[in-house]
Amino acid sequence: MKLYKVKLLTVTCEILAQKNIIQILKKHNITGYTTYEVEGNGARGLRGQGFKNEKNVKVEVIMREDKLSDIVEEISRTMFANFALVLYVNDISVVRTEKF
């Protein structure tokens, strides 16, 4: 089975920032992503106790390398200052590149 190299961008951020992330993705014509709620600890303290809005969410996006840099740049620029947020990039392989 032939596998093709693409990128996986993972953003862990506060739940109320999810909308912003997805808007940025849409702006770059990306409509495929996976999300799930998580808890965590970091510079902004323990997150996940208390109200649901104070939990975190992970947003995972498989994408081709060419879009990655712009998206990472925009998220960094617009969101690092005000939101609890961590992002990282992974090298992965997929079967159907045309999907991403």
Add this chain to the structure above:
Amino acid sequence: MKLYKVKLLTVTCEILAQKNIIQILKKHNITGYTTYEVEGNGARGLRGQGFKNEKNVKVEVIMREDKLSDIVEEISRTMFANFALVLYVNDISVVRTEKF
């Protein structure tokens, strides 16, 4: 600490396809896996609102390279057409290869 290279296969698919994935794994003598419910968006539209059965699930399987190709092939062949499904492969390192 010596680490050994193995593969991590991640399948994101509709919840009702989880059984099929696990059956395929079993067929290839793999009984170790991790699953969790997620939401998502893709070619088949937003998934995660509405009934629980319309959510997605992620199935993650650590395995040795030799089994990977067959499993990816079987999932692609039997499930790509009918199910909302995305899969990708990751290079990872583990301590105890004998477990996988």
Add this chain to the structure above:
Amino acid sequence: MKLYKVKLLTVTCEILAQKNIIQILKKHNITGYTTYEVEGNGARGLRGQGFKNEKNVKVEVIMREDKLSDIVEEISRTMFANFALVLYVNDISVVRTEKF
């Protein structure tokens, strides 16, 4: 956007072992991590049915390479024998290395 190479350690273990993992992280001066509940199957059987305490949890930690080995070693030494637990390491890239 410049990205920097770091490590992602993922530990999948029984929920009641989460505290131990986080204690080990703290001991090594790591306070940032992300956790979420998962289900799974492995050498110790199906986990995730029944009581909540019998589910699994994933703990994900982004860290610099230099701490990795000690932490993996300590988890392996103190926990492999008594707990349902799997761990693996991933190469990832991040924007702000100073965070980790």
Add this chain to the structure above:
Amino acid sequence: MEVLQLIQSNLLTPIILFFLFGIIAARIKSDLKIPEAISEFLPIYLLAAIGLHGGIEMRNAGFENMLIPMLVAIGISLLFTLNHYQILRRLGKFNLFDSYALASTYGAVGAVTFSVGLSFLKNQGVTSEGYLAAILAVLEPISFIMAIFLTNMAVAKQIRAKKQSFTNDDVSDIEIGIQETKTKLSQVLHESITGKAIVILLGCIVIGYIIGEEGFSSIKIVFDEMFTGAIVIFMIEMGIIAGQRLGDLKKVGAFLIAFAIIMPTFNGIIGVLVATTMGLSLGGAVLFGLLLASASFIAAPAILRHAIPEAKPSLYITSALGITFPYNIIILLPIMFIVSSIAHDVEGSIDLFNYITWN
């Protein structure tokens, strides 16, 4: 009371209003949502309450008369499923898979619809036969099993045909196909029968039968008095999901929309008349009709996604939940109630023709 009046007064009951409210909330894109755990629990609760109620009634009234209605229900259900298939395949031009999936979705029954029917009757001050809960349980898997059996037969036939045109010596693939069909069928059979809906329903019928009114008293507040309040909460979520699906109506198409309204009406009224003929009470005949009119939108996807993965869930869920369910509980239920009233009046006093004018 006349049909329109009854429809109107039905429209203004909490159950229907909360459902409509849910639809509106979804249409204006509100983030209102009943948490998943609650909306997963509520059908279990509703089925438990229905089962207990049915079991207690059966203990009080006996269930000797249950056999014939149950067999008739099964028979009609199978006939209707075949009928749906023909209409969908021939008139609707749906493909084999979608036709069978839709046929069985409408051949199956909806437990939520049944709950609403029970509440409707309670509101009208009318009782019904307890054994209808048992018929609900038995009807659940019937049409699925038939549809799956027929789909797999059809697929095997196609495979066989294809094979024979290519080579003549190799039939092993066909055998594998038939073998697979058998495996699938036995899986589906097991899945249906051990599915949570049937298990909780049958279990609670048995428990209700054993404990009777007296044993029930300590849990009556939870399983009887809170029943309508619980449905009302569930209706918000059903409305929200139905509302989200309304956008998919164009995918469903005009033919299926018409089918989703006309078919239940036909099935339901036949059901009411047949039940009346078999001697069921006014309320019992309405519920019997409702069973046949209802389409399954919770159990169906869980079973069909495995059994006929080629069929498009957007078709069968959207039409069953987005069209048939609202139509059934808002409009058809009052209609069937009037029909049953007339039919029962007839039997009592041959008053059919005067009824509409005078009452």
Add this chain to the structure above:
Amino acid sequence: MEVLQLIQSNLLTPIILFFLFGIIAARIKSDLKIPEAISEFLPIYLLAAIGLHGGIEMRNAGFENMLIPMLVAIGISLLFTLNHYQILRRLGKFNLFDSYALASTYGAVGAVTFSVGLSFLKNQGVTSEGYLAAILAVLEPISFIMAIFLTNMAVAKQIRAKKQSFTNDDVSDIEIGIQETKTKLSQVLHESITGKAIVILLGCIVIGYIIGEEGFSSIKIVFDEMFTGAIVIFMIEMGIIAGQRLGDLKKVGAFLIAFAIIMPTFNGIIGVLVATTMGLSLGGAVLFGLLLASASFIAAPAILRHAIPEAKPSLYITSALGITFPYNIIILLPIMFIVSSIAHDVEGSIDLFNYITWN
């Protein structure tokens, strides 16, 4: 009854005791927690119950008199928000963003506080005007919209000023800024109005109005009789979250702590007196005052995080939930009740000055 006595007897009601219990559980670092699905469901349930109750009352008592109290509430609410801003920005030296965020948090209303108020009045055997639920719904978004509007105006002004000092030929950025402000405002408006709290509240007021006492009877056990029990469970979770936040009080600072106690007292008592003047009943005036005294701690973060992301949630959530909420339900509520009693006595018999001495 005297103030201290009433505070004490209020302190010993289940609602307050369970809240204090939650705080203690959090402080001793117990792992006690109401599962997320339940604590997400309870506010929906409480708002539904408040809405139904309000709607039924409005059907019984009419709502002709609603218009003036509502307009007055909106007006006062906006005035108070501006007032909060001035105090926070000038006296408290908070930055622009935090000032507006806090101003609107205290200008907005708290649905949970309102629930507790309803229960408090029930306990005192006092009724209130049903239309207050409608005022609750309308007040929800008012102060947010204003605060966001003003924040964005202020930011746009700052940008403009900065630009003009650099270049003179390029104003497109400013236009973009203003454009963005408009987009944000319309988003926030939509988010507020379709937010689950308002939607369920308004929806249930309408449903309550339509079904009336009679239609309500089948769901009364769930939406009326279980009300206090449900609040009590929710109070455990509120106590736990408030308790977890107590550690953040040092971040909040002395000024904000004082603000979080004095401001609601001022707002609340003004509210009671204004309401009395407008002719609201004893209980109605208390609830009207409570609306103005309360701060929002569930809706606020969801809206402010998007609208004013620069503001620190630890400030506005901690002060609203950790200080103002307990103060309001434990101490201010009884105080306002006494004030309202006196004020209503005055109106009836000009007994104000004798009241405190003789009663």
Add this chain to the structure above:
Amino acid sequence: MEVLQLIQSNLLTPIILFFLFGIIAARIKSDLKIPEAISEFLPIYLLAAIGLHGGIEMRNAGFENMLIPMLVAIGISLLFTLNHYQILRRLGKFNLFDSYALASTYGAVGAVTFSVGLSFLKNQGVTSEGYLAAILAVLEPISFIMAIFLTNMAVAKQIRAKKQSFTNDDVSDIEIGIQETKTKLSQVLHESITGKAIVILLGCIVIGYIIGEEGFSSIKIVFDEMFTGAIVIFMIEMGIIAGQRLGDLKKVGAFLIAFAIIMPTFNGIIGVLVATTMGLSLGGAVLFGLLLASASFIAAPAILRHAIPEAKPSLYITSALGITFPYNIIILLPIMFIVSSIAHDVEGSIDLFNYITWN
């Protein structure tokens, strides 16, 4: 009434029937499941209800007589834990860790079992002393603390022995071992005491004591009238989990199966007799016996997994939930009720020997 008759009539109560139903659902591999949030919430609710009830009773009846039963319960509980250990280690040949873990699982108490006991008594029309809820709370951590203390002592001793045989100059490791033991013990102590079960139980006892019957009236429907309905729902889930564990019975082995039935019987009957001697009522003695007979299956794993990670949870959870719990609520409870009836009769009229023949 005779033992068998009472067992049979107990078997046909909703609580037991729903439990059996859950077991069957699990055995036929149904996907029936109570959503996690609900089954996490129910024990909190049950403990709150037990606590409130106990607190109110204590306010009514006083708790001067509580001290001696509580001290006796603690003493017996410790003795029993040691006794279990000896039996498991010597006769059962379990290793040190499993022996201590099992010993304390059976020395501890089960809150769910206690709920069922309360319902059983209610069904029999018999009351019990309110302070038993307080004894339940105090017994929770006792046997764990002891077992953990002893385990750690034993391990430290082993380490010391090993060390001395190798080198003689280096005892620092032993000190580290003992130090670790202390840390562990204080952690476990904190975890036990701040564990949600104890916190909610003690908190609600205090709240119940403060509010009394009168304050309770507004939440009575939720915390009293719905109690049995809630247990019944929880019993489905308990049955399902117990049913899933039945497959592990072979891992548990014949010795432990016998232990899981004989030990509770012995402990329970002793408990009933001791309680009767101390002057507890018929119902109180049954509950006292049930406390000693019950094994912990919710709290135990949470504590033991940290404190004695070497012990196999499949042993202690499976035997406590899969064997002892059903045995206790189905068979032992009626037996203890008869024993208590006889014992109380004796005290009144020395009728012991005639009882069995004549009644």
